[in-house]
Amino acid sequence: MLISNLTAADLRINIDPDSLGFSDTSELLTYPLPWIGQERAEMAARFGLEMDQSDYNLFVLGEVGSGRSSLLRQAMQVAAANKAVPPDLCYLHNFDAPERPQALYLSAGQGRLLRQLMARMTKSLQTEIPQCLEGQGFKVESERIEKTYKEEESKNYAELDAFAEARKFAIQREAGHMVFTFLGKKRHALTEDEVLVLPKEHRAEIEQAEQELRAKITSYFEKTRPLERAMNDALAALRRQVVKPLLNHELQGIRDGLKQESKDYVKLSAYLEQVMQDILDHVEQFKVSDTDEESRQGALSKVLSRYRVNLVVDNDGLSGAPVIVEDNPLFRSLFGSIEYQTESDVLVTDFTRIRAGSLHKAHGGFLMLHLRDLLADEMVWEKLRRLLRSGKLQIEEPGTALTPIAAVSLEPEAVKVEVKIILIGSREQYYELQEEDPEFARRFRVKVDFAESFLSSAETRRASSIFIAHACQEMGLPHFSAAAVARLLEGSHREADDQSRQSAIFARTEALVMESAALCRARAGFLVDAADVEAALQAHILRHDYPDQRLQESIAEGDVLITVHGEKVGQLNGLSQIDLRDYRFGFPIRVTARTFAGEDGLLNIGREVEMSGPIHDKGVFILQNYLSALFAHIAPLALNASIVFEQDYYGVEGDSASCAELYVLLSSLSGLPLKQGIAVTGAVNQHGEVLPVGGINEKIEGYFRVCETAGLDGSQGVLIPHRNRRNLMLEHKVIKAVAKGLFHIYTAEHTNEGIELLTGFPIGVANGTGNYPYDSVLGHAQKTLLAYRRACQVQEHPKEGRKHLR
Incomplete structure (x- = not known):
């Protein structure tokens, strides 16, 4: 074949504005935003998002600006709309092991309801329990119990007093102790000095009598202390008996208010039983006291704080599965955290300070991450690898061991999370991951490969025009004439260096849309035309071509x-x-x-x-x-x-x-x-x-x-x-x-x-x-x-x- 001398017609593709089928982009707003030239990626994304099995996470690879993040976010939202709303996640006090708060999954909206019901119950109990304990029936029965004890105690004391008097001792009770003194003639209490001047035989008799009295006092306490315990037990049983119907009513109201189909309903019922037992064990704290009321209120508040509900994930109001985009995947923001406060130079915390991470919030739905962000923190990377392997998420604070002061740590119950992870990265990162960490790569079985360019056709040009129309609407820009769109499409061919293919890097087109619209507004235009696009292209070149200009000058100057x-x-x-x-x-x-x-x-x-x-x-x-x-x-x-x-x-x-x-x-x-x-x-x-x-x-x-x-x-x-x-x-x-x-x-x-x-x-x-x-x-x-x-x-x-x- 002989050498070819190309004509002007061979050097560029020129798109006829009339072939686009519209006068300006405002006519295209009724059409949905398509996946332009990314049929392979779209098919893979839909497949991966609909697969419910584990390890079918998505790795999205492609160039920055190809729309990989925005299109996947759009696809995630579509897929999420067809999925069930996931449950709420609560953390509750663990009565058996307070350092290990227990997790509870409840149907969406039930977590908020449980929190409200428990708060209403604790508020109600502070009023109703004292009323029960002040009731006439309780008073009559408690007085009878106390009277029985006092009668028996008085009988024993009278016997002790007679025993002491027979041995010439005076006895009295002071602050729970027995105090006695020896009585001389005329029943006068002798001092220690007076006893010392008595004859030796008399002192010996007194000492013998004192030993007998001490033995009798010990016997008295051995008799009365069980009686006191029995009285206290009887009073406690009475208080429990009086308060328990109230608690049954309150807790049954909570059970009736919650749906029994919740995943952890049995676990919730066991928790409510523990709440009842704990309230009954501390019912004395509810009793109004005239003495040291401030101290009692402090103790009561500490008891009531155990009945709070820490709603860490609230899915009330969702119409489908959650879609979370985590742009800052720090350890705490991704895997959850525990907040601390300082008390007496010690870091302390409790179950109410547990905070959910993005993975908790994305349970039952989708979470988008960028691989480059994950690789920046080795701890994040390793934790994510363990999560993908086990499917269980444990909230921990790895830095507390390194703090300069002591810390009271928690170990919240690990929860099962089912999250579809969409990982965004480059082709180089994808294949490096396949080589260096095949176990992790195996968890991402769906490869969503975004093309850098695609074959141009009437359909792709139409889709590109729709993209421009939506970009104008979203950013509040003037719309583009067909001639202006044709010039943008020609620019897309130039970006791809191909007369038959368009560039798939739509971020460049979007930037040119904004710059062209700015020039249109500068001339007070209502519609962006081809001249605005051309001017924007030339302005872009002028902002960036200094190295080129200097080289051209060096050649011209010899x-x-x-x-x-x-x-x-x-x-x-x-x-x-x-x-x-x-x-x-x-x-x-x-x-x-x-x-x-x-x-x-x-x-x-x-x-x-x-x-x-x-x-x-x-x-x-x-x-x-x-x-x-x-x-x-x-x-x-x-x-x-x-x-x-x-x-x-x-x-x-x-x-x-x-x-x-x-x-x-x-x-x-x-x-x-x-x-x-x-x-x-x-x-x-x-x-x-x-x-x-x-x-x-x-x-x-x-x-x-x-x-x-x-x-x-x-x-x-x-x-x-x-x-x-x-x-x-x-x-x-x-x-x-x-x-x-x-x-x-x-x-x-x-x-x-x-x-x-x-x-x-x-x-x-x-x-x-x-x-x-x-x-x-x-x-x-x-x-x-x-x-x-x-x-x-x-x-x-x-x-x-x-x-x-x-």
């Missing part, structure tokens, strides 16, 4: 040597591209080659000084082998050759210059000059076929600007791979120059076509002996190689009788 007129042997303009992520631009770079007689072969100077990458080095080796194959009939070649990228101070990577390198080598070997106005890009394989390269539009436009500055005379242009034709989405300025014949864009499928264009000589076809015609590029190169061989012929050394090289 600091960077680029020749765009005339012909040169062994010299050619290659095309390169710089991608700064927010801006891409192309520029020419001079490629030169020198050849000599020798046996060292091809020298890649960039590789020798470690300024070229492995892909570029691979391309040089390929063209070296291709060159060797062209002249295999005169092998081995007696050749020294060097290739260099002139004024390259940053290094080169990629194989897109291998065509240019081959051409300058052939030019140097053949002595035929190359047209300096035609810049070259393209990779070459071992058969001489020209392969496509990236950044083709930026490369062409960068070289065009150099030629435009130097002066277009109709001889300038670029030679690109034929397979890059569909990648052309060039600026209108370039297209106009091509239409006027001032600039040319040539395509080649084989290197033979390119060298013929650049030299004006045929490449040459080998005859039966393998030799090339004299008046051809390869014929001239063959002549030079034979001359190199003759120059390197060995000669017999006259003294040593051996061969050496000249």
Whole structure:
């Protein structure tokens, strides 16, 4: 196939606004927002979100700005609407082990109701229990119990008093103790000094009597203390008997108010029984007292606090499953936490200070996380791995052991959580995870792969227009005319570097929508038109193209040597591209080659000084082998050759210059000059076929600007791979120059076509002996190689009788 000289119509796809089927985007608001060009991802997402089995979590991979997060959030909300509302989660006081609060799942809304009912009950009991204890029936029975005790106690005391009096002792009770004194004549209490002056025999009698009295007092207490205990037990039993019907009524009201189909209803019933027993055990605290009322209220408050309900997850009001997007997955925010307060230099807490994390709140629904956020904290990563393995979530505070003061810690009951995790990451992260942590990766069996581009069609253009319409509505922007949308769609093709494909990175389109709308408003327009979009594109370029501008100035000022007129042997303009992520631009770079007689072969100077990458080095080796194959009939070649990228101070990577390198080598070997106005890009394989390269539009436009500055005379242009034709989405300025014949864009499928264009000589076809015609590029190169061989012929050394090289 001969070389092609493309026409202006080949250089860009132009979208007819009339083909879009609307006048402006306001007409498209009734249509739902579609998954544009992401059918594979949409199908995978729906499959994963509907799978109820474990380990079918979703890993969403794709480029930032592809809509992966927003579209998955939308899909999560749709899937959640068809799922049942999950239960509430409460934490309650554990009467058997207060340091291990118990968890309770109740039907949605029941947690809030239980909290209200328990709060109402505790408030009611503070009024009703004292009333019960002040009732006439209770008073009569308690007085009877006390009277029985007092009668028996008085009888025992009278017996003790008589016993003491018989031994001449006076006895009395003081603060629960017995105090006695010896009585002398006239029943006068003797002091210790008076006792000491008594005769020895008399003192002995007194001591004997005192020992007998002490024994009697001990016997008295042994009799009365069980009586007191019995009285207290009887009074306590009476209080329990009086209060229990009230508690039964209150707790039955709570049971009746809650649905028995709750998952943990049996557990709740057991808890309420414990509440009843605890209230009965502390019913004395409810009794109104005239003495130390403040202390009693404090003790009562402490008791009542045990009956509070800590509703950590409240799903009341939800119409489906929860959808949680956690943008800050810290340990506490993701897995829950326990709050502390300082009391007497000790960190203390209780079950009411337990806080739920995003995983608790997402139980029964969906949780979106970004892998990069998780990898930032090793503790978060390890905890999530354990959760996915066990399905149980334990709230813990790993940092309390490191605090400078003592802490009273809790160990809340672990709960079973069923959460569909949607993990957002890049392709590189996905495959690294597969390699480095296969156990974790196994938990994400659904791969949702977002494409970077998609084939353009009438349907995708319609969907893209709907996206623009919804973006205008959501951000309160003026709507876009069909012509403006057509210009945006052309920009999408340019982003994809493909006339047949659109870019799937809609964040760029959204940014351009906002910037175009701002320009429309600046001119007081009501509808964004194509001129606004074009102006926004040019403004964006102006904000980002300073490096490109400086390089163009360096070329124009002669600091960077680029020749765009005339012909040169062994010299050619290659095309390169710089991608700064927010801006891409192309520029020419001079490629030169020198050849000599020798046996060292091809020298890649960039590789020798470690300024070229492995892909570029691979391309040089390929063209070296291709060159060797062209002249295999005169092998081995007696050749020294060097290739260099002139004024390259940053290094080169990629194989897109291998065509240019081959051409300058052939030019140097053949002595035929190359047209300096035609810049070259393209990779070459071992058969001489020209392969496509990236950044083709930026490369062409960068070289065009150099030629435009130097002066277009109709001889300038670029030679690109034929397979890059569909990648052309060039600026209108370039297209106009091509239409006027001032600039040319040539395509080649084989290197033979390119060298013929650049030299004006045929490449040459080998005859039966393998030799090339004299008046051809390869014929001239063959002549030079034979001359190199003759120059390197060995000669017999006259003294040593051996061969050496000249």
